[in-house]
Amino acid sequence: MTRTALITGATSGFGAAATRRFVAAGWRVIATGRRAERLQALVDELGADHVHAAAFDIRDEAAMDVALAALPQDFRGINLLVNNAGLAQGTAPAQSALLSDWRTMIDTNITALVTLTHRLLPLLVERKGAIINISSVAGVYPYPGGNTYGGSKAFVSQFSLGLRSDLHGTGVRVTTIEPGMAETEFTLVRTHGDRQASDKLYTGAAPMTAEDIADTIFYVATLPPHLNINRLEIMPVSQSVAGFQVARA
Structure with a gap:
């Protein structure tokens, strides 16, 4: 049986790499993002039988609903939701950050994610999906300028x-x-x-690549159905957690 994944933020980085990784393994992928031309390039590269492009701004709830309603029949049986779309904006400390940047991060990283998840939960429960x-790591380890991004x-x-707690007993991972x-x-x-x-x-840092994360996503998605990884933290060897800051008089 061919499985189907919906991957948000598929126009670049982790999302585009994950789309390629899943298609290479025989999955169908609904690839979403704002930049229609990049999604079409994925369709041209991987084939319309394997990739359906759904171009919309993840923050636009109405556009999201239209895109979901317009899914072709072959792509409706979603087994996996990959909530990848997200961003950071600004590096300034909180006291000089732009409120507009904060709102963009909250709208994208939080509101859009929970909205799409809510839309697909009934189907994922029905299909015992994931x-x-x-x-x-910014959500675990704070750093200067991380403020709203880390919080989101x-x-x-x-x-x-x-979700894991609420979905107990449903088979959804x-x-x-x-x-x-x-480096993306x-x-x-x-x-x-x-x-x-x-x-x-990134220069000289040997950072992880989009393909590294795509392989990790695929690994998690294809574990036996009785296994669930709750949280998976992954860093390049060159990066580690820094110490505390101390301000001295």
Whole structure:
């Protein structure tokens, strides 16, 4: 039986790599994202029998509903939801951060994630499916400038544990994957397009790749149905947890 995954944020990074990884293993993938041309490139690359492009802004609830209602018959039997769409915006400390950046992160990382999850829960329960939510080590370990981004990812991790508790006995698996440094478009988005800042962060650091995380997502998704990984934290060897800060008079 061919299984179907819905992967949000599939236009780049983890989402695009995961789409390729699942299709390579014979899955169908509903690939969502804002940039229709990038989704179409995935369809052209992997084939319309394997990828259905659903272009919409994850923050737009009405557009989400339209996209779900328009799924082709072959893509309606969703077995796996990968809530990957998310972003960080801004690196400033809280006292000088832009409120608009905070709201964008909350709307994307929290509100959109719970809305899509709520929409698909009845189907996932019916099919004894799985949910994989992409969180971050930022939701566990605070750092200067992490403020709302870290808070939003902490929500994702705790929400996932709550889902796991509520779905007890249904057969639905719920996992949070919490990556550390991975080289994608993440820092470009966070810095509003500062390529120099992005290159500086990753140069010489041997960060994880989008394919590393895609392989991890696939591993979790294809475990035997009686196994559930609650939380999986993953970092490159070059990254570790820093010490406490101390301000001295």
